[in-house]
Amino acid sequence: MPVSKLNFMSIISTNNLSKEYPSKSFSKEKILALNNFSFEVESGEIFGILGPNGAGKTTLIKILLGITHRTKGDIKIFDKDIADESYKMKVGYLPENHKFPNYLTGEQTLMFFGKLSGMNSKDADARTAEYLKLVDMEKWKKTKIKKYSKGMLQRLGLAQSMMNNPELIFLDEPTDGVDPIGRKEIRDILINLKSSGKTIFLNSHLLSEVELICDRVAILNKGVLVKTGRVEDITAVTNDYKFMTSDLDENTLNLLLSKYKAVIKSRNEFLYNSPDTEEMNKMIDFLRGNNILIQSIVREKDTLENMFINLIEKQN
Amino acid sequence: MIFLTLMLSTFREAIAKKIFLGFFAISTLIILIFLFLINVDSVEGMVNMMESSGEEGIKQLVIGFQVAMINISYLLIITFCLVSVSSFIPSMLEKGNIDLLLSKPVSRTNIILAKFSGGVVLIFVSLVYLIGLVWLILSLKSGFWHVPFLYSIFWLTLSFAVVYSLIIFIGLVSQSTVLSIIISLFLVFIICPILSVREEVIFSLVSNSTVQFIINFLYYILPKPSDINKISMNIITGESVVSYMPVYSSVIFMLAVLSVSVWYFRKKDY
Numbered sequence: 389m390p391v392s393k394l395n396f397m398s399i400i401s402t403n404n405l406s407k408e409y410p411s412k413s414f415s416k417e418k419i420l421a422l423n424n425f426s427f428e429v430e431s432g433e434i435f436g437i438l439g440p441n442g443a444g445k446t447t448l449i450k451i452l453l454g455i456t457h458r459t460k461g462d463i464k465i466f467d468k469d470i471a472d473e474s475y476k477m478k479v480g481y482l483p484e485n486h487k488f489p490n491y492l493t494g495e496q497t498l499m500f501f502g503k504l505s506g507m508n509s510k511d512a513d514a515r516t517a518e519y520l521k522l523v524d525m526e527k528w529k530k531t532k533i534k535k536y537s538k539g540m541l542q543r544l545g546l547a548q549s550m551m552n553n554p555e556l557i558f559l560d561e562p563t564d565g566v567d568p569i570g571r572k573e574i575r576d577i578l579i580n581l582k583s584s585g586k587t588i589f590l591n592s593h594l595l596s597e598v599e600l601i602c603d604r605v606a607i608l609n610k611g612v613l614v615k616t617g618r619v620e621d622i623t624a625v626t627n628d629y630k631f632m633t634s635d636l637d638e639n640t641l642n643l644l645l646s647k648y649k650a651v652i653k654s655r656n657e658f659l660y661n662s663p664d665t666e667e668m669n670k671m672i673d674f675l676r677g678n679n680i681l682i683q684s685i686v687r688e689k690d691t692l693e694n695m696f697i698n699l700i701e702k703q704n
Numbered sequence: 705m706i707f708l709t710l711m712l713s714t715f716r717e718a719i720a721k722k723i724f725l726g727f728f729a730i731s732t733l734i735i736l737i738f739l740f741l742i743n744v745d746s747v748e749g750m751v752n753m754m755e756s757s758g759e760e761g762i763k764q765l766v767i768g769f770q771v772a773m774i775n776i777s778y779l780l781i782i783t784f785c786l787v788s789v790s791s792f793i794p795s796m797l798e799k800g801n802i803d804l805l806l807s808k809p810v811s812r813t814n815i816i817l818a819k820f821s822g823g824v825v826l827i828f829v830s831l832v833y834l835i836g837l838v839w840l841i842l843s844l845k846s847g848f849w850h851v852p853f854l855y856s857i858f859w860l861t862l863s864f865a866v867v868y869s870l871i872i873f874i875g876l877v878s879q880s881t882v883l884s885i886i887i888s889l890f891l892v893f894i895i896c897p898i899l900s901v902r903e904e905v906i907f908s909l910v911s912n913s914t915v916q917f918i919i920n921f922l923y924y925i926l927p928k929p930s931d932i933n934k935i936s937m938n939i940i941t942g943e944s945v946v947s948y949m950p951v952y953s954s955v956i957f958m959l960a961v962l963s964v965s966v967w968y969f970r971k972k973d974y
């Protein structure tokens with residue numbers, strides 16, 4: 389057993405989880421939204437689930453929350469099968485395209501859902517004030533939700549998901565419709581939650597964002613788990629090096645192109661690919677021999693997005 | 705606590721959708737009409753009648769008013785109530801709303817029961833206002849405090865509850881407000897009254913015993929709000945109630961429909 393498994397308790401674990409939806413028309417076969425899905429989420433991590441549209445991400449969250457029923461498989465949350473619904477006291481959820489009763493104000497919404505999560509009025513009151521401030525919605529608290537913009541609704545939704553001080557939070561597209569500054573604020577809130585020991589289960593299409601905050605990700609395609617692992621392992625380093633130098637003369641440029649197969653970006657910048665350290669150092673000697681000053685060498689990383697696109701394209 | 709929050713949310717929804725306001729307006733209108741009628745009478749007919757038949761005459765007059773009142777309530781109020789509550793379930797089931805509700809620590813059974821009891825308490829409170837106020841006005845005017853009239857609050861609420869259970873079921877299955885309204889009004893104002901006079905009207909036209917059996921069968925299994933209304937009038941006028949079967953069978957219908965609704969809601973994916 390890996391060391392990490394010993395240190396961290398798993399908060400969610402599924403084993404051979406499958407979900408079949410009945411097909412809408414008679415001719416078609418059933419829709420297999422999840423196919424023998426097994427995975428674990430550990431305590432205190434931000435876990436991201438990625439996948440193209442219709443991959444089954446929302447279905448997975450809904451099954452974990454008992455909103456949709458599994459067809460087969462085991463699901464444990466806080467070490468108990470989810471048939472025992474008591475875990476819902478310690479869980480928060482922001483649904484995809486959530487829709488609050490639009491006759492409530494922002495403040496009333498938080499109070500209502502807080503109480504539905506089992507809080508008493510006093511606690512709900514205090515946390516409502518605190519979280520309205522946190523998501524920067526204080527000045528809108530007396531306004532009816534039907535007058536909110538999409539991003540405002542999303543902020544309120546996020547506050548709602550944290551109302552009952554949950555151990556585990558499910559967020560389905562939390563930054564959908566939020567402006568870049570708001571997205572940064574939301575990322576900061578999530579990182580704060582993580583540092584206070586909460587576990588976050590995140591579903592997002594914004595891979596650059598996932599890369600910024602997630603510890604581990606699972607990639608889902610057509611209901612099948614394609615890949616899972618730590619973000620830094622998945623986005624493995626490449627053998628591309630970016631060189632920044634003083635001005636390159638014609639002669640050096642030509643040799644870089646022909647001999648070292650470099651990709652020239654400008655007079656001061658080129659990309660060099662080699663798996664061999666010896667080779668690279670020879671190239672550096674050559675540059676130095678021609679009196680070129682090296683300002684920086686950066687080893688390039690594959691982005692999550694590149695990796696994701698390559699993986700899904702290979703699958704389809 | 706969670707159950708109560710959910711139940712009270714029905715009230716908030718009713719206020720937001722101006723249902724209370726509508727009920728208040730209709731009730732006040734009915735009460736004003738009553739006040740007007742009473743005053744007209746007191747000027748002309750009532751004085752005469754008091755002189756001719758004394759206290760008995762006043763009592764008859766009060767009871768007459770009360771029976772008329774129940775008939776109006778039955779038609780107007782039940783219609784209004786059924787139309788008002790029929791959107792509760794479809795709006796709860798909207799995508800993005802039901803997901804969140806189901807993620808909360810409240811069982812699906814309790815969600816249905818909270819919605820049901822919320823609606824019933826809502827109508828009960830409204831009827832206490834309407835019937836109670838009419839009773840108070842009539843009693844103060846006449847000096848005749850006829851308590852059995854107040855029992856009709858209970859009977860009307862029961863009629864409502866029985867049909868409301870069906871509205872919940874149709875709402876769950878179809879997610880359609882319009883369909884819930886159409887089916888419940890059709891049942892209350894067409895099917896039930898026809899079935900309740902089946903012996904006098906239909907059976908004199910149709911002699912086929914199979915058809916008669918089917919119609920009898922339908923009568924016994926379906927709810928009987930119009931028969932319950934008759935019972936409530938019998939109680940006001942002091943006539944003896946022939947049978948409480950319509951009450952028992954309607955309550956059984958209500959419990960059965962609620963159980964099926966809960967069963968359906970529990971197994972459904974959202």
Ligand SMILES: Nc1ncnc2c1ncn2[C@@H]1O[C@H](COP(=O)(O)OP(=O)(O)OP(=O)(O)O)[C@@H](O)[C@H]1O
Pocket residue numbers: 409410419421439440441442443444445446447448484973974
């Ligand atoms: N209630 C339902 N009945 C039938 N099929 C459904 C239902 N809900 C989802 N599906 C199907 O299950 C599959 C997975 O859908 P899901 O909503 O989980 O995708 P997703 O990964 O969240 O997609 P997106 O990125 O677009 O949000 C899709 O093929 C979808 O059509």
Ligand SMILES: [Mg+2]
Pocket residue numbers: 445446447484
């Ligand atoms: Mg989705």
